Amino acid sequence: MALTFTLLDGRYHDRRSFSCGVAALDDYLRNWAGQHQRDGIATTHILIDDTQPAHILGYCSLSAAQLYLHELLEEHRKRMPAYPVPAMRMGRLAVSANEQGKGYGRLLLGHAVNLALSVRQSMGIRVLIVDAKDARAAKFYEGYGFQPTIDARPTLYLPLGRHKPTSAPPYPAQTQRP
Numbered sequence: 001m002a003l004t005f006t007l008l009d010g011r012y013h014d015r016r017s018f019s020c021g022v023a024a025l026d027d028y029l030r031n032w033a034g035q036h037q038r039d040g041i042a043t044t045h046i047l048i049d050d051t052q053p054a055h056i057l058g059y060c061s062l063s064a065a066q067l068y069l070h071e072l073l074e075e076h077r078k079r080m081p082a083y084p085v086p087a088m089r090m091g092r093l094a095v096s097a098n099e100q101g102k103g104y105g106r107l108l109l110g111h112a113v114n115l116a117l118s119v120r121q122s123m124g125i126r127v128l129i130v131d132a133k134d135a136r137a138a139k140f141y142e143g144y145g146f147q148p149t150i151d152a153r154p155t156l157y158l159p160l161g162r163h164k165p166t167s168a169p170p171y172p173a174q175t176q177r178p
């Protein structure tokens, strides 16, 4: 058994049998995630076990976003320019009800953080943001260092710290003239 992340593909992945206990999150996966992915609204990343590749253990959806500077805690506003803070939003996170409590939510969150750090090799992303649907969800995120925004609840954010470029740029720094 190996756990893998992949992008949702409605031709292969069984969205119908996914149930996390929150109807709106099941409905999104079944009816909206594919369309949003095609339309450039959000990508949906799913966690699968390679022995049952059609079975969705959990998912998160990601899109570009921003926060206003005044929504960050004062300690996170230092050295920041006076315009909106570039962000990645994890708009939804859900784990199948009979797979909860096995660490998959943590894995999906870690996957989103890794993707944000990887995209940051090519464009600015200062924070990962989430919308907690209730106090329990907020507690889950706060356990991983997310901070409540000022005046923008239920949004929380995870500061990604300062960017450390990898030694190799993601594309050639110089190209030859033809």
Ligand SMILES: CC(C)(COP(=O)(O)OP(=O)(O)OC[C@H]1O[C@@H](n2cnc3c(N)ncnc32)[C@H](O)[C@@H]1OP(=O)(O)O)[C@@H](O)C(=O)NCCC(=O)NCCS
Pocket (backbone or CB within 6 Å): 020, 021, 022, 025, 092, 093, 094, 095, 096, 099, 100, 101, 102, 103, 104, 105, 106, 107, 131, 132, 133, 134, 136, 137, 139, 140, 143
């Ligand atoms: C919230 C959710 C994604 C967590 O996924 P999971 O796979 O069950 O969580 P994990 O097994 O990775 O648990 C990681 C940690 O979070 C804690 N945790 C799990 N669910 C929690 C919750 N609802 N509230 C607070 N903490 C929670 C666990 O106790 C665990 O802590 P530990 O590492 O100290 O033991 C999952 O329960 C879920 O899909 N719930 C329904 C949908 C939902 O509420 N989504 C939140 C988006 S707003």
